[in-house]
Amino acid sequence: xxxxxxxxxxxxxxxxxxxxxxxxxxxxxxxxxxxxxxxxxxxxxxxxxxxxxxxxxxxxxxxxxxxxxxxxxxxxxxxxxxxxxxxxxxxxxxxxxxxxxxxxxxxxxxxxxxxxxxxxxxxxxxxxxxxxxxxxxxxxxxxxxxxxxxxxxxxxxxxxxxxxxxxxxxxxxxxxxxxxxxxxxxxxxxx
Amino acid sequence: xxxxxxxxxxxxxxxxxxxxxxxxxxxxxxxxxxxxxxxxxxxxxxxxxxxxxxxxxxxxxxxxxxxxxxxxxxxxxxxxxxxxxxxxxxxxxxxxxxxxxxxxxxxxxxxxxxxxxxxxxxxxxxxxxxxxxxxxxxxxxxxxxxxxxxxxxxxxxxxxxxxxxxxxx
Numbered sequence: 001x002x003x004x005x006x007x008x009x010x011x012x013x014x015x016x017x018x019x020x021x022x023x024x025x026x027x028x029x030x031x032x033x034x035x036x037x038x039x040x041x042x043x044x045x046x047x048x049x050x051x052x053x054x055x056x057x058x059x060x061x062x063x064x065x066x067x068x069x070x071x072x073x074x075x076x077x078x079x080x081x082x083x084x085x086x087x088x089x090x091x092x093x094x095x096x097x098x099x100x101x102x103x104x105x106x107x108x109x110x111x112x113x114x115x116x117x118x119x120x121x122x123x124x125x126x127x128x129x130x131x132x133x134x135x136x137x138x139x140x141x142x143x144x145x146x147x148x149x150x151x152x153x154x155x156x157x158x159x160x161x162x163x164x165x166x167x168x169x170x171x172x173x174x175x176x177x178x179x180x181x182x183x184x185x186x187x188x189x190x191x
Numbered sequence: 192x193x194x195x196x197x198x199x200x201x202x203x204x205x206x207x208x209x210x211x212x213x214x215x216x217x218x219x220x221x222x223x224x225x226x227x228x229x230x231x232x233x234x235x236x237x238x239x240x241x242x243x244x245x246x247x248x249x250x251x252x253x254x255x256x257x258x259x260x261x262x263x264x265x266x267x268x269x270x271x272x273x274x275x276x277x278x279x280x281x282x283x284x285x286x287x288x289x290x291x292x293x294x295x296x297x298x299x300x301x302x303x304x305x306x307x308x309x310x311x312x313x314x315x316x317x318x319x320x321x322x323x324x325x326x327x328x329x330x331x332x333x334x335x336x337x338x339x340x341x342x343x344x345x346x347x348x349x350x351x352x353x354x355x356x357x358x359x360x
Contacts, residue, residue, distance in 0.1 A: 031349075033350070041343070044338075044339045044343055047338050055247075087341055091338045093229055
């Protein structure tokens with residue numbers, strides 16, 4: 001789901017880079033000492049998870065866990081996603097250094113929406129975790145599709161929805177599984 | 192005394208990550224498509240044709256992806272087209288020099304490859320042909336481990352910077 005360099009106009013990419021860096025600062029300020037290892041280990045786990053891909057509708061999609069990052073870390077998910085995208089770009093040339101801002105903003109939007117759902121929607125937590133996982137990747141995909149349309153690029157919104165709906169379903173189920181795991185071994189994570 | 196390996200938060204998180212690493216490694220060893228989806232592009236020189244093959248990192252071909260061919264520094268495309276179901280696209284170049292091929296799957300994944308054609312190519316001499324296929328999995332695994340180690344290294348550095356080292360009196 002990365003946007004490679006050169007697809008969106010340079011001006012938009014630079015504005016997005018500046019906005020993303022500001023968000024990374026806001027998300028990463030006043031870090032408590034014990035938060036850092038947890039965030040680092042989760043960023044490394046996210047890095048590996050994002051390498052798990054599967055073919056859908058003739059293309060290739062991968063897991064993101066942005067929804068779980070959002071429900072677990074809230075605003076702190078933004079620096080985690082940024083670091084993850086930075087190393088994916090540097091090591092695998094996925095995405096790009098110029099487009100890292102737009103990628104951080106789109107994928108971070110899923111995490112922030114998930115954080116909002118987790119905090120303010122009062123329903124069963126297991127059901128909520130499914131919604132977080134589902135929307136955590138579907139919303140970034142829809143935003144990217146919208147950007148593609150504005151840039152007169154890509155295969156259209158319907159194609160993106162057809163590709164990312166099954167992915168979102170898998171993410172929802174996976175987020176529920178991971179939530180159940182952590183809720184069992186470390187329930188205070190979610191308090 | 193029996194030590195509980197999963198007594199701390201970090202150990203629990205590391206164990207979960209370890210499971211994922213083993214899972215990824217197992218799939219890689221068995222060559223099941225799993226790695227992330229950058230696009231690779233291979234150029235095959237078959238005079239008078241140039242055949243381009245494109246696929247995702249895990250080996251699945253990139254079908255129906257747009258291909259743009261340019262010559263030298265010229266920004267005007269020499270040829271446009273799209274890959275077939277086997278991820279292939281062919282064209283006949285008309286002059287030696289530096290060529291550039293860009294493959295874009297329309298989903299945000301794009302790869303550009305450059306290659307040089309010598310005059311001999313136009314005399315029917317077979318050029319060097321790179322094997323068409325994804326990059327070796329071993330190199331990929333090293334990159335995965337490198338990424339994980341770098342992220343954990345940055346985490347360690349941040350932790351150290353936040354906690355000044357206590358000097359012994």
